[in-house]
Amino acid sequence: MAIQDHIHLSSTVGGAPEFSPDMKWKVRVDGWMPTPEIISNHRRTLGGKLKKYVLSDVGGDPIQFMNFRYVVKVDDYDGFTLEQRYDALLAMQGKSVMLVDVRHVDDDQNHSGHVRTMYCSAVVDITPINPQQIPLYFGIELVDDDTVT
Numbered sequence: 001m002a003i004q005d006h007i008h009l010s011s012t013v014g015g016a017p018e019f020s021p022d023m024k025w026k027v028r029v030d031g032w033m034p035t036p037e038i039i040s041n042h043r044r045t046l047g048g049k050l051k052k053y054v055l056s057d058v059g060g061d062p063i064q065f066m067n068f069r070y071v072v073k074v075d076d077y078d079g080f081t082l083e084q085r086y087d088a089l090l091a092m093q094g095k096s097v098m099l100v101d102v103r104h105v106d107d108d109q110n111h112s113g114h115v116r117t118m119y120c121s122a123v124v125d126i127t128p129i130n131p132q133q134i135p136l137y138f139g140i141e142l143v144d145d146d147t148v149t
Helices: 083-090
Strands: 008-011 026-037 040-044 050-054 064-074 095-098 115-125 136-144
Touching: 008 064, 008 083, 026 136, 064 083, 064 115, 083 115, 083 136
Parallel strands: none
Antiparallel strands: 008 026, 008 095, 026 064, 040 050, 064 136, 095 115, 115 136
């Protein structure tokens, strides 16, 4: 497994040989941020003792969710036009999507072991003010919907 310069992200998984989401997105080098999450809360008793509450598995270990933030490049790439990519990206917001993170096997190999179900919680245009600039850059936030089923 290697760190690639792209992610696979779409609402559907394609066929052979990769079995991965059917759209690839170039990721800006400084635009990859895995964000682990543990669900916890804490309170103090009347005597001041700290009480911790953590979402745990049956063995008592905390469940760690893995969310991701990316800055993706939107332009003509991999058989899709800028307009098709723009529309596809905006259509994913608020929906369940399939993701293969930048850490995955090389192209033309089976990616099925790296596909994760995520919730696309935000799509934000971060392109500078000039609307004529191409490529466009969007920040996306994906929330883990795969760890607990």
